[in-house]
Amino acid sequence: MNPWEFIIVQPLTNLLLWIYDILGHGPHMFGLAIILFTILIKVITWPLNAAQVKGAQAMQELQNDKEWQDIQKKYAKDREKLAQEQMRIYREKGINPFASCLPTLIQFPIIIGLYQAIIRAMAATPLDMLKLARTVYPFQNLENIIPLNSKFLWMNLGQPESIPVLGFALPTLAIIVALTTYVQTKLTMPATANPNDQTAAMSGMMSIYMPLLLGWFALNFASGISVYFITSNILGIVQYASTGRANWRNLLPGGSKKAPAKK
Amino acid sequence: MKTKRLMLFLMLALGALFLGACSGQPIANNWPGLAADAERAYLSTGTFIYAVDVKTGKEVWRYPAEADNNTLFYASPALTEDGRLLIGSVGHTHSFVSLDAATGKETWTEPFLGAKGAWVASPLVMGDAIYAPNTDGFLYILGMDGKQIAEPIELGGSLWSAPATDGSLLYVTSLDHHLHIIDPANGISSDPVDLGGALPDSPTVGDGGVYVGSFASTIEFVTPNGSHEVLAKASNWVWGTPALDGGTLYYADLSGNVYSLDLASGSQNWGVVQPDGPIAARPLVAGDRIYIATEEGTFYALNRDGQIVWEKETGGKIYTTLVLSGELILVAPYQAEFALAAYDTEGKQAWTFTPEN
Numbered sequence: 001m002n003p004w005e006f007i008i009v010q011p012l013t014n015l016l017l018w019i020y021d022i023l024g025h026g027p028h029m030f031g032l033a034i035i036l037f038t039i040l041i042k043v044i045t046w047p048l049n050a051a052q053v054k055g056a057q058a059m060q061e062l063q064n065d066k067e068w069q070d071i072q073k074k075y076a077k078d079r080e081k082l083a084q085e086q087m088r089i090y091r092e093k094g095i096n097p098f099a100s101c102l103p104t105l106i107q108f109p110i111i112i113g114l115y116q117a118i119i120r121a122m123a124a125t126p127l128d129m130l131k132l133a134r135t136v137y138p139f140q141n142l143e144n145i146i147p148l149n150s151k152f153l154w155m156n157l158g159q160p161e162s163i164p165v166l167g168f169a170l171p172t173l174a175i176i177v178a179l180t181t182y183v184q185t186k187l188t189m190p191a192t193a194n195p196n197d198q199t200a201a202m203s204g205m206m207s208i209y210m211p212l213l214l215g216w217f218a219l220n221f222a223s224g225i226s227v228y229f230i231t232s233n234i235l236g237i238v239q240y241a242s243t244g245r246a247n248w249r250n251l252l253p254g255g256s257k258k259a260p261a262k263k
Numbered sequence: 264m265k266t267k268r269l270m271l272f273l274m275l276a277l278g279a280l281f282l283g284a285c286s287g288q289p290i291a292n293n294w295p296g297l298a299a300d301a302e303r304a305y306l307s308t309g310t311f312i313y314a315v316d317v318k319t320g321k322e323v324w325r326y327p328a329e330a331d332n333n334t335l336f337y338a339s340p341a342l343t344e345d346g347r348l349l350i351g352s353v354g355h356t357h358s359f360v361s362l363d364a365a366t367g368k369e370t371w372t373e374p375f376l377g378a379k380g381a382w383v384a385s386p387l388v389m390g391d392a393i394y395a396p397n398t399d400g401f402l403y404i405l406g407m408d409g410k411q412i413a414e415p416i417e418l419g420g421s422l423w424s425a426p427a428t429d430g431s432l433l434y435v436t437s438l439d440h441h442l443h444i445i446d447p448a449n450g451i452s453s454d455p456v457d458l459g460g461a462l463p464d465s466p467t468v469g470d471g472g473v474y475v476g477s478f479a480s481t482i483e484f485v486t487p488n489g490s491h492e493v494l495a496k497a498s499n500w501v502w503g504t505p506a507l508d509g510g511t512l513y514y515a516d517l518s519g520n521v522y523s524l525d526l527a528s529g530s531q532n533w534g535v536v537q538p539d540g541p542i543a544a545r546p547l548v549a550g551d552r553i554y555i556a557t558e559e560g561t562f563y564a565l566n567r568d569g570q571i572v573w574e575k576e577t578g579g580k581i582y583t584t585l586v587l588s589g590e591l592i593l594v595a596p597y598q599a600e601f602a603l604a605a606y607d608t609e610g611k612q613a614w615t616f617t618p619e620n
Contacts, residue, residue: 124292124398125337125353125383126423126463126582127597130543133500133517143460143478143500147438156399161378187324 005135008113012086014137015040015122020121021145031152033228034118038231040241041114049239053188058095065089118224121148122158151226157224171219172228178215180233183209186250188240266611269540282592293353293383294580294597296339299588303364305348306595306603306616307323307336312350314367315603319590320614324367325358332360334358339584341385341425343407349393351382359395361409371409374518378403385425387433396435397469398424402445413450418443424465424504427473432487434473436462442475442485456489464504467512469526476501476514482524495524495531503545503584514555515542521555523569532568545584547592550608554592556581562594577601 001010004044019040042049062068068089070237073083090096123129123146155161155173162169185207218226240246293307303323304315310330314323317469333354340350340362347370352361359382380399387394392412393405400422401415420439427434433445439606441455442462460479467474471487478500499518506513507587511532512524519540523532540559547554552572556562560579564572579599586593591605591613601615 124381126543127293129463130582143480145462146478149439156379160401 001134005192008109009120010135010137011039011118012110012113012117013132013135016117016121017140017142017145020148021140025149027149027151028153029120029225030148030150030157031155033226034157034227035231036116038228039235041110042225042232042235045110046239048214049236050243051238055096056188060094062089062093062095064094084213088140114228115225118228119222122150122222122224124158124222125148149174152223153226155223157227160218160220161226173223173230174215176219177218177226177229177233180230180237181211181214182207183251184233184236184240185216187237187246187248272401273448274542289615293337294582295384295595295602296337296350297586297593297595298340298342298348298385298587299585299593300342300364300619301589304586304593304605304616305340305342306589307335307338307340307350308533308602309335311618312336312340312348312362312367313602313616315362315616317591317593320603320605320616322618325618326362326367326369335371338382339385339386339425340548343388349386349388349395350382351386351397352381353381357381357397358406359403359409361407363374368516373409374408375403375405375411375543377415380421381422383423387426387428389428389433392447394426394435394447396424396426398422400437400439402426402435402443404434404450416445416450416452418452418455423463425468427468429468429473429487432469434466434485436464436466436475438479440479442466442473442491444485444487444489453489456485456491458483458485458491460500463502467505467506467507468535474505474507474512476503476505478502480516482512482514494526494529495522497522499541502543506548508517508548513546513548515544515546515555517541517543519557521546521553521565521569523553523567532567536565536569538563538571538574543582547585549587549592552608554585556583556585556594558582560596560599562592564608574612575606577604577614 016033016037020030020037023029024032071085074086120132120135123132151159161173162171214229218229264445270458279583287364290434298305300423304317306313312326316323327564333356334352335354336350339354340348340352342348346364348364350361357378358376360374363370378397378399380397382534383398384396391407395403397403399422400419401417403415404413406412418437419436420437422437433447435443438461440457440460441456442458443452445452456479458475460477462475462477472484474485475485479496479501481493481497482495482505483491484494489538497516498520499516501514501516503515514527515521519537521536525532538555538557542557544553544556551567553565554562558580560577562581563574563575566572577594577596577599579596583595593605595603601617605613605615607613
């Protein structure tokens with residue numbers, strides 16, 4: 001077994017199956033297990049998410065800082081000097097430029113692992129079933145656990161979801177995934193008064209690309225993944241809202257141009 | 264700014280590629296399916312089904328002409344008496360096709376696309392009907408022209424193996440631990456029989472009932488009225504269909520044990536017979552030999568006493584059941600240098616087949 005399997009995929013798959021086993025294997029329970037599993041992972045990674053939010057806010061506040069804006073204007077044509085001044089101002093204000101991206105990088109393997117754990121647990125082919133048998137720890141009663149009951153509400157978690165509406169297959173989950181991703185991205189996107197704010201511009205692009213990307217995944221992949229995306233997005237929104245800094249105005253057209261209320 | 268946008272786009276594209284590569288769904292994978300008649304072997308592996316001349320080991324035809332990632336084939340094709348090959352796809356389209364075994368040409372005007380899940384199981388032809396179990400939990404009933412002739416029967420779970428028949432009833436296994444006994448005359452299924460573990464392969468029909476191996480690590484005998492009893496236990500999951508030969512039942516488990524059960528006395532004919540690895544393929548009984556294939560890629564000829572007569576390594580892993588064609592034993596290893604090989608009953612290799620691009 002390779003290190004990735006051993007350290008990430010195997011523990012996460014076993015955790016998911018353990019939750020499913022506790023819930024009692026019945027209809028809808030695998031979907032519920034994915035939701036509880038996502039909540040548990042979110043709770044464990046809560047400090048990382050909080051650090052990311054804090055780091056991003058510090059960077060954003062810097063973009064609205066008068067001194068930094070003056071420096072940007074002053075050294076607009078001298079990139080080397082601008083970089084030196086940027087490092088100086090980071091030091092003076094106690095900002096760690098990696099504080100916002102490092103937690104994301106640490107979480108990335110967990111997200112990929114979660115995804116693989118869900119796919120592994122659903123064992124779509126005989127070969128996948130053999131892999132699952134080798135993944136599960138001896139204390140789990142796999143004979144009783146499998147096959148996973150992949151029915152959840154109206155969907156089969158092992159297949160892409162759609163609801164027939166007037167002869168058209170409406171991909172409900174893909175739409176919800178895209179919407180919740182959009183809401184989460186927009187809420188966490190602070191308003192800015194600085195027209196040269198590249199961070200805000202990047203966030204703006206993310207708020208378009210990410211919903212499309214995750215919506216595409218939801219459209220084409222097993223709906224169990226969509227349940228994970230939706231739960232994760234909702235928890236992300238709740239977590240950010242709990243800080244009191246959620247920028248609800250961003251959800252309205254043109255809302256991102258207004259400054260958020262200071263708490 | 265343009266550079267940053269480009270970087271962001273590339274990052275998202277790479278993320279999409281990475282996640283896509285990690286997923287199981289779009290690149291469904293499995294070991295090959297294999298069937299044979301006296302003239303050709305039929306190998307379903309990924310984007311193609313190959314017909315291979317059993318005398319020469321040369322490709323006769325392949326289907327489809329061009330690879331299509333939406334139609335991946337891993338089920339063992341079912342051969343009909345009128346020279347057709349029936350097989351479903353694991354790919355996104357879930358197509359189920361009928362091919363002329365001699366030419367590889369489609370014999371239906373269009374494939375059957377009515378299933379919601381992948382086709383892992385082979386179908387069974389009984390009379391003028393095709394009984395095709397699907398991973399969506401339904402048993403589809405088609406006419407020989409590929410049209411549905413009856414409403415599909417919802418059995419539940421995921422159906423991975425071909426139905427077995429005693430000539431009057433159908434026996435269909437499901438991963439949800441249940442054996443379903445269906446009267447094809449009216450499509451009525453009696454109460455499903457819970458065998459305590461997933462049932463990944465077909466039952467074996469015997470006198471007065473069927474023998475079924477399961478992930479409960481047991482061999483059970485089930486009568487047409489649904490009564491059942493455990494005949495024997497194994498050390499691990501029994502994946503492959505047991506092989507019945509007279510009064511002896513041969514089966515194997517994922518711990519790599521091979522068993523020979525005397526049905527009259529209920530006792531094992533031999534002690535521990537354990538080749539070199541887990542066994543998912545069905546045992547093949549031919550003449551006075553029992554052929555066993557292991558995950559380690561070795562296949563063995565055992566005599567009736569459980570002694571190894573000869574063994575051959577393939578360099579891959581063997582999960583696909585060995586198939587007999589005339590005097591040749593066909594083996595389709597997974598992840599080996601060749602896709603198919605033929606051996607005579609003394610273990611001498613006749614040919615190997617590796618598909619050309």
